[in-house]
Amino acid sequence: MDLARYPWDGTEALLPVIEDCRHTFKFFLMTHRILIIDDEDDIRQVAAMSLETVAGWDVVLASSGKQGIERASSEQPDAILLDVMMPEMDGPTTLLKLKANGSTAHIPVLLLTAKVQGPDQRKFAEMGVAATLFKPFDPLTLARQISAALGWEEG
Numbered sequence: 001m002d003l004a005r006y007p008w009d010g011t012e013a014l015l016p017v018i019e020d021c022r023h024t025f026k027f028f029l030m031t032h033r034i035l036i037i038d039d040e041d042d043i044r045q046v047a048a049m050s051l052e053t054v055a056g057w058d059v060v061l062a063s064s065g066k067q068g069i070e071r072a073s074s075e076q077p078d079a080i081l082l083d084v085m086m087p088e089m090d091g092p093t094t095l096l097k098l099k100a101n102g103s104t105a106h107i108p109v110l111l112l113t114a115k116v117q118g119p120d121q122r123k124f125a126e127m128g129v130a131a132t133l134f135k136p137f138d139p140l141t142l143a144r145q146i147s148a149a150l151g152w153e154e155g
Contacts (some may be wrong), residue, residue, distance in 0.1 A: 032152070033058040035075060037068030037094065038083035038112065046139055047081060047112075055143035065089030069097055072104045079130070079150055084113040089145055095127055112137070 034057055038044045041063070048059040059073045062068035065087055071142035072080060080098070084091035091111055098104045108130040124132055133142075146152075 031057060032078040033060065033075065034146070035060045035062060035068065035072055035077040035080045035107075037062045037065065037071075037080060037086075039063055039086040040083070043083070043112075043135070045060075047137070047142060050139035050142045051146075054140060055147075057143065065091070065094035065097070068094055069101065069104070072098055072099065072107060076103075077107060079146065080107055080109045081112055081133070081146070082109050084111050092124070092127065095129065099128055110146060110149060 029031045032055070034048050034051055034138065036044050036051075036059060038047070044061050044063065048061060051057045051059050060071055060077055062106060065086055067081070071077075084093045086094075089097075091113075095109055095111070098107065098109060109123055109128070111129050111132045112135060113132060114135040131145075133145055133149075137145070
């Protein structure tokens with residue numbers, strides 16, 4: 001790249017450089033807010049660090065279904081990454097409550113699970129889940145998986 005063609009005298013000078021890279025890294029240019037609901041602190045922290053570092057997204061955390069519903073309502077994230085197996089209120093129950101709530105029903109939910117059988121996947125799809133992602137996940141590709149599932153790479 002010939003940097004001499006860019007006048008480096010301010011933020012506007014970066015626009016041609018950004019435009020050159022825009023197609024390849026389009027989804028990284030958009031800031032999204034993701035709510036992670038998982039009872040395992042390690043999973044929440046790794047997922048949050050991954051999405052913040054790799055994609056530059058804002059992350060909101062919740063350690064239970066109840067807390068997740070409250071945070072979804074108050075924070076209005078662009079998407080929710082929801083663990084299936086949690087104590088007290090599991091992922092499917094949390095999902096149903098999110099879908100029944102007028103202030104959160106529109107938010108796409110991606111389930112995060114260590115194991116899922118074919119019948120479970122069909123049940124989750126019927127419940128309106130946007131996608132099912134599997135543990136263990138690759139922190140370097142988690143943002144890309146979420147973007148692909150939600151069509152964020154396209155628009």
